[in-house]
Amino acid sequence: MDTDKIYPSPSFSPPVVQAEDLSCVFRTPKASIAALTDISLSIPAGQMTAVVGPDGAGKTTFLRMLCGLIAPSSGSLQVLGYDASRNAQKIQNLISYMPQRFGLYEDLSVQENLNLYADLHGISQEVRKERFERLLEMTDLAAFTKRPAGKLSGGMKQKLALACTLVRTPRLLLLDEPSVGVDPLSRRDLWIIIEQMVREERISVIVSTAYMDEAERCSCVYVMFEGKLIAQGTPEELRRLTAGMCFEADVPSRLRARQFQAWLLDQPDYIMDAVPQGARVRFVVDEKFRHAGLPFKQLISPGQISLDEKNVHPSAPRLEDSFMFLLKKNEASSSILPPPALSSHGVSFLEEASETPAKEIVIEVRDLVRKFGDFVAVDKTNFCVAKGEVFGLLGPNGAGKTTTFRMLCGLLPASSGYLSVAGKNLRKAAAPARAKIGYVSQKFSLYGNLSVMENLLFFGGVYGLTAEELKKRIAAVLEQFDLLGHEDDLSGDLPAGFKQRLAMAAGLLHQPEILFLDEPTSGIDPLARRLFWRRITELAESGTTVIITTHFMEEAEYCDRMLIQDAGRVLSLGTPGEVRAQGEAETMEEAFIGIVEKARGIGKKESA
Amino acid sequence: MQSLLHLLRRIRSLCIKELLVILKDPSSRVVLVMPLIVQSILFGYAATYDLTYVPYVVCDQSRGEFSRDVLARIDGAGIFDRIATLDNAAQVENWIYDGKALLAVQIPPDFEERLRSGENTSLQLILDGRNSTTASIAMGYVAQMVSDWNGSRGASSPIKLISRSRYNPQLETRWNIMPAMIVTLSLMQILILSALSVAREREQGTFDQMLVTPLSPWEILVGKAIPPVLVGIVQGSLIFAICVFWFDIPFAGNLGTLYLTLFLFTLSVSGLGLSLSAVSKNMQQAMVFCFVLTMPLILLSGLTTPVSAMPESFQIATYVNPVRFAVESIRRIYLEGSGIADIAHNFIPMLAVSAITLPLAAWLFKNRMA
Amino acid sequence: MMKKFLVRLNALTVKEFRQIMRDPSSILIGLILPCVLIFIFGYGLSLDVNNIPVAVVMDKPSPVAQKVFSGLTGSRYFSPCWMSSMQEAEELMRRREVDAILHTASDFDRRLKRGEAEVQLILHGADSTTATLIQQYTAGLLALRMRSELDMGKRPVSPTGSVEVVPRIWFNEAGTSTWYLVPGLVVIIMTLVGAFLTALVMAREWERGTLESLFVTPAGRAEILLSKIIPYFLLGFIGLLLCLAAARWMFGVPMRGSLWLFFLCSSLYLLVALGLGLIISSLTRSQFLASQIALIVSFLPAVILSGFLFDLRSVPTIVRAVGSILPATYFMEILKTLFLAGDNMNIILRNSAALVGYIVLFMAVAAHFTRKKLD
Structure with missing residues (x-):
């Protein structure tokens, strides 16, 4: 094998991937599902390429086809000059692939995992030594070489998986949603490594992602939707699609960011997208107003709100804006994506006074400690959450936020400290107390082989709803979460966005006072995230308290207050504005990284 | 009252969900059904120590009237198939050695002579002892036939043994094995169903979801135990029907007693399964535990070999084995028609297993750290 | 080329061994369960019934009658208890405290003088195997008694001579069931490790997505399959050695054939079982289904249908046909011969040929289904 030959120079090299009319159809006994339809593209060598798209767009199928793991149903696919269906093994010798589930052996240690892949790629001992050193240093795993992969945190697992794919320099590196469920710090580190590899070893990278800021780092972006390629180009070219449509508006003083954003979203005729950002709300107007100035007069401005020209600032388009634009344009013909409903439930909150001075405390945590053996997972944590608040729990992987979360829900006893949720400690409380809370876990825990309706009947039933109540509530949540028409679908077959909505519906059947959400948006595309937060805003308006964890820092902007934890300690507690101020940063992500790194730096100095 | 209604409603929806998870697909x-039917019919035929076909060879060195007479008796018995008639005794070895014949009948040259002169003589039987049970049963058949032949010639023993058998007049192994299958065949599946029910939910994260609902650990336990018990009882009924209608084994007992036993058995097995489930980390472990547990439970249940033939220490160990007592009870109910009073003592070990494993499982649900 | 192949194979095999060492369930099934089974099969299971409780009722006790039953007391098969009335004895039988009742009527002595005495044997038939054995033992005992009477020349029994059956049980002179249960155990343990455990671990790789990563490396399916076969083959071999040692030193089962043949044939069967395990896992790709199917198609039939406990000659043709599809049946025949009879090349060659056929078939099918594809 002469796979270790010198790579052709990028300026003159043929494309790494060349697809023509590529299609893939999965045949099940009941139906045949078109996962990919007529994809034609040519991906140049030596650069980073992103494949983006909502759930079920066919990104994973496409990457698997590139690896030769799935044969095309029709059309042709050349990877590194080899035909993917006939010469799969030749391709597999040259590329590296990191699947969504990482593919690490959890019983094996970090070093053993690395050795295994080095052996499989036939790396000689001399080369290996140097390479491992460099990889371990880049991934910060040098101190953990003996730890079993199963015992690493999510972020470390992901870096190890990346290291395993880089034991030798692949001609082409394929990464399938590498940053799902990974905190901003690990995500940043990951990209540093990838960019370094591209720069130094000139490998070609194809990455599928739901994070538009990641796609923005790539030289070329392919947007997929329902198995079709709907747009392609450099980030700059794609950004231009929404040029002249993007604005930022100051949040009116009497409103919260999310209320203002919701109000904007509820004007679909004028506003295509809105999202809180920093102290402002960013929005994209409908295409018909491009360069035409803002349609201020047409926008309904009930009561106190006024969208004033002096409060609105034009903004440079971002990839996410264009992505949303593309999706909304395509969804008209689509059945998968839900309509941007909700406007009917909308604006009611604006009539109420949004400031309620006497705040009733529903969650109180004092000096909460949780130890696992010698390891202190949560250390002397204090915070309160008022009724109707949206409270965010943030922190890097392994910071203790899941432990805190589980203690609040009563799934884990506290080692010491005081804990009260709705006036009770849920660990000891009787059934009625637990009926006051709703819980949506990380994996959208549903019974996969039961239908949507059966799942709802079960969750309603265990909350003791009578047949009539249940019927009424199910009808209500089906509508609220846009699940009508899917009652008999198996929940396991639903795309991630649907699962999330169903999990939310199940968690809200009994109209809980407090809703716990554990990473409800991980692995969910931006469009679905928007709808998700629109619903959360509505819930908060109706007085439901929401506790939420997330790795999307911009989502922290939706919260009333938030808590940043690391190594079990509280690093920051306050409104998004206060946290940004503490981190001395414009965006939440920068603030978060700043705060955590500062705290870690201090920790290191202390121990030194 | 209201809260009781609430409780029943919760348990009912949990049971419905569990049954759906098991039966939806x-x-x-x-x-759940096919392997059971196929196995019970297959094993019903295969699991027998009764011989219906015995290939044998003959080396008749006497070739007289008497030897022909004796051999005719053996040939005429229906189960002995003479596959070869040999000339000399040395050939016998190969037939037995190759496993072609189960036994060889060897008649000495002076057979006729001695009998005529009123002397006693012998008939040599060479048996393949690679399966010693089969060998000794075949030997018994031949001995019986020869003794009958002696009798027909007036050379009977002064004492005749007249045997009658209760509860199983033809002494068929199937009558012994099949009723025991009612519990043993469903054991594996009840155990796996109950063990996986919690392990699966843990792995998929739905168990946490369930723990935050108003369901108490006890309610979860009841909701989780009822479906495997139901499945076990249905499976037991299926095998029971096969025993009665396919194999025509007469049922001497009372259906109520049978189902009470079946219920207690399935309950104790579900308890075992749920405890296993609560201690295992994932589905794979739960399955492995089940499997490792099933083997000794079945082997030491008296299904294939009598408990009384085990050494003392093993017999004591079987007291923790609910399968042993279920097998014993079911056999007695089925064949002997025993009532509750006769077998009530067998219920104690099964109840004890339930009484330990069920609360243990409930406690583990809540207190085991993930 | 070859060298790289070996490096990859070695890496994957070492990985597999590490996983075995670290996964309690592999150790549990691969080593602990075999030990438990050896223990149970060797000591716990026996078809040889001793000390059967028997009630003896003599309506009119007499020295003659007592002499007839005197053999019971000394016999290792029986533990007699003397009852005075049939009711009592029947009650004991109903409570299953005795397995049989021996009964002589009050006219026993008188009829014995006329040479037509009867001894009644009432068996508890629920356990038919024990009952059959009791019947045989009793008949033998009575015959023995009579013969000793005759030998003492007390009374002529019949005008003509009678024929006595002299049995010789070959290969298992003492007729102990351990001798054929332990070889059967070898089959069970091989099936356990080969089919069940292998199906489980391979299905785990499918389920956890680790195969997806392996597929996109230079490792071909030959390496992937071999790296599963080698470790579990060795694990199975350890089980084999355990069984052999136990058979030899714990239970005194002879090994009359040659050890080489024993190891060779066992290796063949182990490969068959491994092939089956690999097929099951790549077809199901789910641990739960794989273990269920492995159990149903390989394990249970190996116990019941292979001729391990029950003689296949007496079952209906269809059931026998099912039995003869099973590789375990062929291996069982080889083992029984090797352990108890010796190197009978006829039997060994015939059955080994069948095993080799299965290896070729199963490995080809396994390779076919373990394509490096996910659809």
Whole structure:
């Protein structure tokens, strides 16, 4: 094998991937599902390429086809000059692939995992030594070489998986949603490594992602939707699609960011997208107003709100804006994506006074400690959450936020400290107390082989709803979460966005006072995230308290207050504005990284 | 009252959900029923120590009237198939050695002579002892026939043994094995169903979801135990029907007693399964535990070999084995028609297993750290 | 080329061994369960019934009658208890405290003088195997008694001579069931490790997505399959050695054939079982289904249908046909011969040929289904 030959120079090299009319159809006994339809593209060598798209767009199928793991149903696919269906093994010798589930052996240690892949790629001992050193240093795993992969945190697992794919320099590196469920710090580190590899070893990278800021780092972006390629180009070219449509508006003083954003979203005729950002709300107007100035007069401005020209600032388009634009344009013909409903439930909150001075405390945590053996997972944590608040729990992987979360829900006893949720400690409380809370876990825990309706009947039933109540509530949540028409679908077959909505519906059947959400948006595309937060805003308006964890820092902007934890300690507690101020940063992500790194730096100095 | 209604409603929806999870998928319904039917019929035929076909060879060195007479008796018995008639005794070895014949009958040259002169003589039987049970049963048949032949010639023993058998007049092994299958065949599946029910939910994260609902650990336990018990009882009924209608084994007992035993048995097995489930980390472990547990439970239940033939220490160990007492009870109910009073003492070990494992499982649900 | 192949194979095999060492369930099934089974099969299971409780009722006790039953007391098969009335004895039988009742009527002595005495044997038939054995033992005992009477020349029994059956049980002179249960155990343990455990671990790789990563490396399916076969083959071999040692030193089962043949044939069967395990896992790709199917198609039939406990000659043709599809049946025949009879090349060659056929078939099918594809 002469796979270790010198790579052709990028300026003159043929494309790494060349697809023509590529299609893939999965045949099940009941139906045949078109996962990919007529994809034609040519991906140049030596650069980073992103494949983006909502759930079920066919990104994973496409990457698997590139690896030769799935044969095309029709059309042709050349990877590194080899035909993917006939010469799969030749391709597999040259590329590296990191699947969504990482593919690490959890019983094996970090070093053993690395050795295994080095052996499989036939790396000689001399080369290996140097390479491992460099990889371990880049991934910060040098101190953990003996730890079993199963015992690493999510972020470390992901870096190890990346290291395993880089034991030798692949001609082409394929990464399938590498940053799902990974905190901003690990995500940043990951990209540093990838960019370094591209720069130094000139490998070609194809990455599928739901994070538009990641796609923005790539030289070329392919947007997929329902198995079709709907747009392609450099980030700059794609950004231009929404040029002249993007604005930022100051949040009116009497409103919260999310209320203002919701109000904007509820004007679909004028506003295509809105999202809180920093102290402002960013929005994209409908295409018909491009360069035409803002349609201020047409926008309904009930009561106190006024969208004033002096409060609105034009903004440079971002990839996410264009992505949303593309999706909304395509969804008209689509059945998968839900309509941007909700406007009917909308604006009611604006009539109420949004400031309620006497705040009733529903969650109180004092000096909460949780130890696992010698390891202190949560250390002397204090915070309160008022009724109707949206409270965010943030922190890097392994910071203790899941432990805190589980203690609040009563799934884990506290080692010491005081804990009260709705006036009770849920660990000891009787059934009625637990009926006051709703819980949506990380994996959208549903019974996969039961239908949507059966799942709802079960969750309603265990909350003791009578047949009539249940019927009424199910009808209500089906509508609220846009699940009508899917009652008999198996929940396991639903795309991630649907699962999330169903999990939310199940968690809200009994109209809980407090809703716990554990990473409800991980692995969910931006469009679905928007709808998700629109619903959360509505819930908060109706007085439901929401506790939420997330790795999307911009989502922290939706919260009333938030808590940043690391190594079990509280690093920051306050409104998004206060946290940004503490981190001395414009965006939440920068603030978060700043705060955590500062705290870690201090920790290191202390121990030194 | 209101809260009791609430409680029943919660448990009911949990049971419905559990049953749906088990039965929704057509292929899992097939997995629950088909192997059971095929196995019980297959094993019903295969699991027998009764011989119906014995290939044998003859080396008749006497070739007289008497030897022909004796051999005719053996040939005429229906189960002995003479596959070869040999000339000299040395050939016998090969037939037995190659496993072609189960036994060889060797008649000495002076057979006729001695009998005529009123002397006693012998008939040599060479048996393949690679399966010693089969060998000794075949030997018994031949001995019986020869003794009958002696009798017909007036050379009978002064004492005749007249045997009658209660509860199983033909002494068929099937009558012994099949009723025991009612519990042993469903054991594996009840155990796996109950063990996986919690392990699966843990792995998929739905168990946490369930723990935050108003369901108490006890309610979860009841909701989780009822479906495997139901499945076990249905499976037991299926095998029971096969025993009665396919194999025509007469049922001497009372259906109520049978189902009470079946219920207690399935309950104790579900308890075992749920405890296993609560201690295992994932589905794979739960399955492995089940499997490792099933083997000794079945082997030491008296299904294939009598408990009384085990050494003392093993007999004591079987007291923790609910399968042993279920097998014993079911056999007695089925064949002897025993009533509750006769077998009530067998219920104690099964109840004890339930009384330990069920609360243990409930406690583990809540207190085991993930 | 070859060298790289070996490096990859070695890496994957070492990985597999590490996983075995670290996964309690592999150790549990691969080593602990075999030990438990050896223990149970060797000591716990026996078809040889001793000390059967028997009630003896003599309506009119007499020295003659007592002499007839005197053999019971000394016999290792029986533990007699003397009852005075049939009711009592029947009650004991109903409570299953005795397995049989021996009964002589009050006219026993008188009829014995006329040479037509009867001894009644009432068996508890629920356990038919024990009952059959009791019947045989009793008949033998009575015959023995009579013969000793005759030998003492007390009374002529019949005008003509009678024929006595002299049995010789070959290969298992003492007729102990351990001798054929332990070889059967070898089959069970091989099936356990080969089919069940292998199906489980391979299905785990499918389920956890680790195969997806392996597929996109230079490792071909030959390495992937071999790296599963080698470790579990060795694990199975350890089980084999355990069984052999136990058979030899714990239970005194002879090994009359040659050890080489024993190891060779066992290796063949182990490969068959491994092939089956690999097929099951790549077809199901789910641990739960794989273990269920492995159990149903390989394990249970190996116990019941292979001729391990029950003689296949007496079952209906269809059931026998099912039995003869099973590789375990062929291996069982080889083992029984090797352990108890010796190197009978006829039997060994015939059955080994069948095993080799299965290896070729199963490995080809396994390779076919373990394509490096996910659809």
